[in-house]
Amino acid sequence: MDFMTPEGGAGLGVLYLLRAMGMTVLAGLFLCAFLDARMDGRRARLIMGAGIGAVILANxxxxxxxxxxxxMRLTPVLLNLPVFVLFGWVSRYRDGRLLFTLTTLMAETGLVTLAGMLCALPFGGRLGIDLLGRCAAALLLLWLNWRLRPLYLEMQGMLRRGWLLFSLIPLAYYVSLYVYIMLVDPGERAENLTAILVTSGMAAAAYTVIFFFFQTIRRQEQTERERQLLSTQVSALRRQQEMMARSEEKLRVHRHDMRFVLHTLTAMLERGDTAGALEYLGQSDKKLNDTVMAHYCESPVLDALLAYYAEQARSREIQVRIEIKLSRKLPADEDELCAVLANALENAIHACEALPAGTPRRIEVAAASKPHFCVEIANTCDGKAEFDRNGFPISREPGHGVGTRSIAAFFDKYQAVYSYSVGKDGMFRLRFLIARPDAGTR
Structure with missing residues (x-):
């Protein structure tokens, strides 16, 4: 039997070919929903689309x-395997996470096949009903995949172990479908219906457990971030309190010495030593300036946080310039804003520390409240930053990127206008603006 002279029904071979090609395109859509690419997202999708098209044309x-x-016997090798290899090349991860994604894809395509079979079973296996069932299942799974995509990508960044164990679930389910459906004559598949439905129910239950496990991990990570932020805020406030105590001690000593300073100045002026008096007065003024603490905004928590990170940066020989004009009333929750600034400043310090020795290291922070709330955080970098399709920087280091996701959630919640960029001056910049409803047109 060949595709030009099909047996067992006109066009059977051609229909199988078309169905196989359609399932390959569907597999590509499933993979794109789960894809966390090691390159720009748009470029990755173009490569996947072009690659799948080339595989289909070659087949x-x-x-x-x-x-x-x-x-039919060689379809997995000729059609499916090249698509899997292409996805592995484009994907950021080459470990158990990749295997879990591919086995999940296999399970979903098997589920689409199962849906078509179940829909066509009461109608004697009619191909039209089978196709409608497959299309309905495919659309439902695509919708579900894109809904779960943010959580899945987040878990890929958080979890580095356990994926091989997770992969056993979709792999076992796919094997069971292959045994119950693919290795059985079409007329005998109904006899395995109970086993198929039980197996599908068990697989769905297992994926539900995995979903709730991911949700638990996300909540734990969020709790840990909040704990770390609270710890940072407490450290910042404690550090500011220590600085205030030192400033008050210096001021107390200066007040104690003020009488001697005035007597000395009076004596110098009586002798006509104006130049000496002015020099002595300047030295006294410098001592007085040493008692002044730097304040950046009216919010005590934000003020302490900025002072804390400024000190952290300077202790690492990073130049810091902060120009902030913020009112006490903020357009966002103070703790959430602290989390954004803390994550951004930690990333800036980390980027500066990663620069080669002898390279200028600098962090600049600017913010204003009027007419709208806007912030800019800039730091020197190596100029090799990459950005995803939403404009957020892509981190290639394990364990990094969580702070960026936290910032993204903040921007989404407050509908902030934001931009990440690398300027010609070698500075990496994060800018964001939150519109004030009462700002009016200016």
């Missing part, structure tokens, strides 16, 4: 050359 003449029976 058409192969199918007619080999004939339907041989091609």
């Amino acid at each position: 058409i003449p192969l199918a007619f050359l080999l004939g339907s029976e041989a091609y």
